[in-house]
Amino acid sequence: TETLLKVQNLKKEFPINGGILGKQIASVKAVSDLSFEINKGETLGLVGESGCGKSTTGRTLLRLIEKTDGKVIYKDEDITTLRNKEMRALRKEMQMVFQDPFASLNPRQTVEKILEEPLLIHEKLSRKERLVRVYEMMETVGLNKDYAKRYPHQFSGGQRQRISIARALMTKPKFIVLDEPVSALDVSIQSQILNLLEDLQKEFDLTYLFIAHDLGVIRHISDRIGVMYLGSLVELADGEALYEEPLHPYTQALLSSVPIPDPEVANEEEILIGDIPDPSNPPTGCPFHVRCGSCMEICKKEKPQLVEAKDKRFVACHLYNDDLNK
Numbered sequence: 001t002e003t004l005l006k007v008q009n010l011k012k013e014f015p016i017n018g019g020i021l022g023k024q025i026a027s028v029k030a031v032s033d034l035s036f037e038i039n040k041g042e043t044l045g046l047v048g049e050s051g052c053g054k055s056t057t058g059r060t061l062l063r064l065i066e067k068t069d070g071k072v073i074y075k076d077e078d079i080t081t082l083r084n085k086e087m088r089a090l091r092k093e094m095q096m097v098f099q100d101p102f103a104s105l106n107p108r109q110t111v112e113k114i115l116e117e118p119l120l121i122h123e124k125l126s127r128k129e130r131l132v133r134v135y136e137m138m139e140t141v142g143l144n145k146d147y148a149k150r151y152p153h154q155f156s157g158g159q160r161q162r163i164s165i166a167r168a169l170m171t172k173p174k175f176i177v178l179d180e181p182v183s184a185l186d187v188s189i190q191s192q193i194l195n196l197l198e199d200l201q202k203e204f205d206l207t208y209l210f211i212a213h214d215l216g217v218i219r220h221i222s223d224r225i226g227v228m229y230l231g232s233l234v235e236l237a238d239g240e241a242l243y244e245e246p247l248h249p250y251t252q253a254l255l256s257s258v259p260i261p262d263p264e265v266a267n268e269e270e271i272l273i274g275d276i277p278d279p280s281n282p283p284t285g286c287p288f289h290v291r292c293g294s295c296m297e298i299c300k301k302e303k304p305q306l307v308e309a310k311d312k313r314f315v316a317c318h319l320y321n322d323d324l325n326k
């Protein structure tokens, strides 16, 4: 396997300003020290509860927001340090599809205009050549090209997401971040869009980072899966291996929907996946320790690193630390 993108120690903090002077009083640690690789041609799924930092990760990779620290290596280059002009050339190759196509498509532009725009920015083509590409792409994503003069509101939700996907593909990208691309759609439409994304991946040799909170959707589409919790990757594995034998207590809880014990409720009543701690004031040690049924003393003090616990199974949990379990 060939690596397309290498993420090294990525961090993203958002300042919280307050007080009379509006000075920074704290920060939200949205992404803390993430390292992983994305292989060429694969779909890497990122899953976790809302607020775990998966969208921030996707946006930081594409530099829609700027990192606080760390590197994103693409073609032997740390793209987080590229200047805008150099980054613009790369934007052709790296695209994003958002959850809500209604919000991300300009309501006053026709589909034709929406799909033509990336070509105007990135390619030198005649109007006729651009339109050929637009109509071709409409057909590729399953939209009737006779509808090119229609506006986004004249399409269904699923069709609108097809328009967003077409727009992302116009510049022939290599890497696409898909941020909850089907979660706003009816379940019956979801699988159509997932199948379309799989077909397009084969046809255009695409690599995906697929972000979702829905475990069924993630399982359907992903080759490998990263489970995020409070800004950290807690587990990384091949898709089926993860579902067959989740290693991290958080993944186990997510997959089984077994209630995670809540120490504050003192066992009288167990809640189904309690609240994620405040990311501006994350717990010491393991970020999951306040909700973990297997918490040990060390878990409160030391943050476990993501290490290979067994063949191609990476997990960040002291339970898999051989030195401790001798």
Ligand code: SF4
Pocket: 248, 249, 250, 286, 287, 288, 289, 290, 292, 293, 294, 295, 296, 299, 304, 316, 317, 318, 319
């Ligand atoms: Fe639970 Fe400790 Fe593993 Fe964290 S490191 S998931 S607290 S056992």
Ligand code: MG
Pocket: 050, 051, 054, 055, 180
């Ligand atoms: Mg999100």
